[in-house]
Amino acid sequence: MGPEVTTQGRITLNGIYKRYNDLEVLRDLNLVINEGEFVTLIGPSGSGKSTIFNILAGLETADSGEIKVEGFNFPPKKLFSYMPQRDSLLPWRNILDNVILGQELQGVSKKQARAAALAELPFFGLEGFEKNFPSELSGGMRQRAALLRTVLTQRPVLLLDEPFGALDAITRAQLQEWLGNLKQRLNRTILFVTHDVEEALLLSDRVYVLSPRPARIVLEQPVDLDRSGPGELVITHRFIELKARLLTALKSEGAI
Amino acid sequence: MKQILPPLLLVLILVSLWQLYVSWSGIRQTILPGPFRVIEALVNFWDVISENLIYTLVEATLGFTIALAIGFLFAVLLDYSPVLRRAVYPLLVASQTIPIVAIAPLLIIWFGYDIVPKIIVVWLVCFFPIVVAGVDGFASTDRDTTRLFKSLQASTWQIFWKLRLPSALPFIFSGIRIAITYAVAGAVLGEYVGAEKGLGIFIQRSKNSFRNDLIFAAVLVIAVASILLFLLVTVIQHRTMPWYYRQQAGGKKAGNNKK
Ligand SMILES: Nc1ncnc2c1ncn2[C@@H]1O[C@H](COP(=O)(O)OP(=O)(O)OP(=O)(O)O)[C@@H](O)[C@H]1O
Ligand SMILES: [Mg+2]
Numbered sequence: 048m049g050p051e052v053t054t055q056g057r058i059t060l061n062g063i064y065k066r067y068n069d070l071e072v073l074r075d076l077n078l079v080i081n082e083g084e085f086v087t088l089i090g091p092s093g094s095g096k097s098t099i100f101n102i103l104a105g106l107e108t109a110d111s112g113e114i115k116v117e118g119f120n121f122p123p124k125k126l127f128s129y130m131p132q133r134d135s136l137l138p139w140r141n142i143l144d145n146v147i148l149g150q151e152l153q154g155v156s157k158k159q160a161r162a163a164a165l166a167e168l169p170f171f172g173l174e175g176f177e178k179n180f181p182s183e184l185s186g187g188m189r190q191r192a193a194l195l196r197t198v199l200t201q202r203p204v205l206l207l208d209e210p211f212g213a214l215d216a217i218t219r220a221q222l223q224e225w226l227g228n229l230k231q232r233l234n235r236t237i238l239f240v241t242h243d244v245e246e247a248l249l250l251s252d253r254v255y256v257l258s259p260r261p262a263r264i265v266l267e268q269p270v271d272l273d274r275s276g277p278g279e280l281v282i283t284h285r286f287i288e289l290k291a292r293l294l295t296a297l298k299s300e301g302a303i
Numbered sequence: 304m305k306q307i308l309p310p311l312l313l314v315l316i317l318v319s320l321w322q323l324y325v326s327w328s329g330i331r332q333t334i335l336p337g338p339f340r341v342i343e344a345l346v347n348f349w350d351v352i353s354e355n356l357i358y359t360l361v362e363a364t365l366g367f368t369i370a371l372a373i374g375f376l377f378a379v380l381l382d383y384s385p386v387l388r389r390a391v392y393p394l395l396v397a398s399q400t401i402p403i404v405a406i407a408p409l410l411i412i413w414f415g416y417d418i419v420p421k422i423i424v425v426w427l428v429c430f431f432p433i434v435v436a437g438v439d440g441f442a443s444t445d446r447d448t449t450r451l452f453k454s455l456q457a458s459t460w461q462i463f464w465k466l467r468l469p470s471a472l473p474f475i476f477s478g479i480r481i482a483i484t485y486a487v488a489g490a491v492l493g494e495y496v497g498a499e500k501g502l503g504i505f506i507q508r509s510k511n512s513f514r515n516d517l518i519f520a521a522v523l524v525i526a527v528a529s530i531l532l533f534l535l536v537t538v539i540q541h542r543t544m545p546w547y548y549r550q551q552a553g554g555k556k557a558g559n560n561k562k
Contacts, residue, residue, distance in 0.1 A: 104454040129454040131447045139469045139546045152455045152465075182550035200455065 056082035056118030056236075058103075058126075058204070063112035065098055072098050073109070074261035080204070080238055082118060085230060087239045087247040089293065090257030091300075096240045097132060099262075100206045103238070104129040119203055128202040132209050134193035136181040142192050143168075143177035149200030164199055170229065171195045187218040191225075204236045211246065223249050227274065244293045248272065248286060256296040266296035336516035341523060344516040351505070356524055358501040362418055362490040363532075366425025367483060374430050375475075378437025382467070388438065399431055403492060411497040421493035421501070428489040429482035436478025440471025473547055476540045483536050487529045 058080040065073040072095040080086050088096050101107040103114070104127050116123055128149065136145045146167075147160035168174045171191045181189055190210055197205055210226075211219045223246055230237070230250070241247050247254045248270055256266040272285055280286055318338050324330075325337035332340050345352065381388040403424060410420035444467045452462050494503025502521050509517035541548060 101450070104450075106450050106454055124456060127454070129451065131451050133447055135445065135448040135451045137448070137466070137469065138550060139472075139544065148465075149455050152452065152457045152461055180546045180549055182546070 056116070056203075058119075058236075059115040059117075060099075061113045061115065063099075063102065063114070064110045065095070065102065065107070066110060071261040074263060076112070076262060077264060078255060080236060082203070082236050083234075085237045085239065085250055085252045087241060087251040087254045088257060089241055089244065089247050089254055089297070090262060091259045091297070092242070094257050094260050095262035096257065097208055100129060100208050100238070100240065103127050103204075103206060121203055125202055127204050127206050128197045128200040129206045130193055130197040130208060130210055132212065134181070134189045136189055136193060136196075138181055141178050141180055142173060142184070145181065146192055146196040146199055148196055149202075153200075160199070164195070167195060167199065170232065172225070185218070186214050187222055190214065190222065194226075198233060198235070204238065205233075207237060207239045209240050209242065212242065219246075226250060244290055244297075245281060247293065248289055249274075249280065254293060256293055258300040265300050266293070268292060268296075333513060333515060336519055340516050341519040344514070345520040345523065348517060348520065352502070352520060352524055355500055355502045355505045355521075356528065359487065359490045359494065359503065359525075360528060362421040362493065362501065363425055363486040365418075366422040366490065367429050367486040369422065370426045370429035370482060371433055371479065373426075374433030374478075375437055377430075377434045378441065378471075378475075379463075381434070381438050382441035392438070395431060395434060403427060403489070404496075407493055407496045410493070416497055416499055421490050421498065424493035425486050425489040428485040432478045432481040432485070433475070434478075436474045436481075437471060440474025440478075441467050443474060444470040472544055476536070476544070480533060480536050480540075483532045484529050487525055487532065491525055 058078075060076060060078040063073050063076040065071075076095075076099070078086075078099075088099065090096055098107065102109050105124060106129075116126060119126055136142075137148070140148075143161055143164055144157075146164045147155075147157065150160040150163075151157055165177065168177060171194065173188060173192060173195065176184060176188065181192065184192065194207070194210060197207070211222050214222065227250055239247075239250065251270050254266075254268045254270060255264050256268070257263070258265050268289065270289060272280060272283070272289070274280060276283070322337050322339065325332065325335060336344070377391075381391060406427070407420070407424055410423055414420040414423070448466060449462065452466055457465070490501065491503040491506070494501035495507055496503075498504040502525060506518050506521050509515075509521065
């Protein structure tokens, strides 16, 4: 499923500045996202993570700096599929019609979009719930529905803004594991925002730690964990070492 | 059934008290007729009353429909243009302070005794709640969801039909329910100041011939007609927004028993 990964693409953010009136949110921000990678931004609340996403999704413009896109065979406007911090499911649409929204808005016939969506429902644990309204679903299911909507939009880069932020700890752990398993199948470039260090390590190939506002990169950390290994990943030596490193970086900036 | 029982009981109690008062106080029934006397009058004069009722209902529905159509367009316009909204909204509110009773006779002078001035009165009372509900409803659209639509390059048209209108529907229906309860009373008011047919002029004539029982009978008919129209709107609302009621009922929370 999804757009084929062909050439090795790369998105580069170079010296991005952004302020809202007197509030400086981004100051000389530099980021690289490689095609096919799972990159996580972790940083304190209000540091400007959602602002970065809004700039990438074209909802805000940076004051200065450039966003360079190489190798993706997509027009810049159709590069990113954005999942907002809250699920933003439409209460008047059933789950099936919610998840096809992206395609519908881009002119794909509803019938065709529904058929494609139905085939995906089982992988998102939503089989049999296609006729239910969002209000009839649990928080975890709503989040998975919002993610399916983001995926079905058929754009190569997913922007996931704290998708599990509002969930209880158990549901959250379930969804982290589920997304970890689904990653391969999705075959997309994913930019992910979280407050949770463990979540970042469980899912990402690379983590950027952001400073408090105005946001700069404090640490860029590749995550070299063997996720297929036996036993609990979170108690392996390497995991704890990486976790300590991320926490130290967050602390050094007075973020926590 | 559970929902109907309490109001039904209350009505029964009030009607009994009314009948008791009339019987025990010895008040003349030409001054205050008892409920039985009113029903009797209603049955005896049903031909005349029903003929007038149809007239009044036609005025009410025509005025309401026009108010709904123009009110909706107005709400869309005001939603679309903040400048227009700032200019028109205060005027709309101010217009509500004008007593309709004062304008109704003028309307008759301007437009004559036929149906037009009544439709205008109904339009005047229905327009405001519909516009306000529409404007508030459109404004209630979720900002994050609007951003989501924009990130998908949705057109203004798509945002209106697929997001703003459905978001506004619960508000619009509240406005419609208020408007429809005013509609019949508005038509009666319009007739009262001058008409050839309709319940308003029927009440006027009954008053002049000291038939208080007929006034009560007409009022009863007006109340019942308004309630029925209100129920009709509620049924349409349930049909249009099933998701809204399932949401209020709390849903069946499907996810709790499945991962
Ligand atoms: N449209 C806007 N106008 C003015 N200020 C804004 C706007 N959007 C965001 N801000 C401010 O910019 C700062 C960064 O906001 P942003 O939403 O990017 O933070 P965040 O890192 O996503 O925070 P959180 O983790 O709480 O979601 C905040 O202080 C916020 O109040
Ligand atoms: Mg945010």
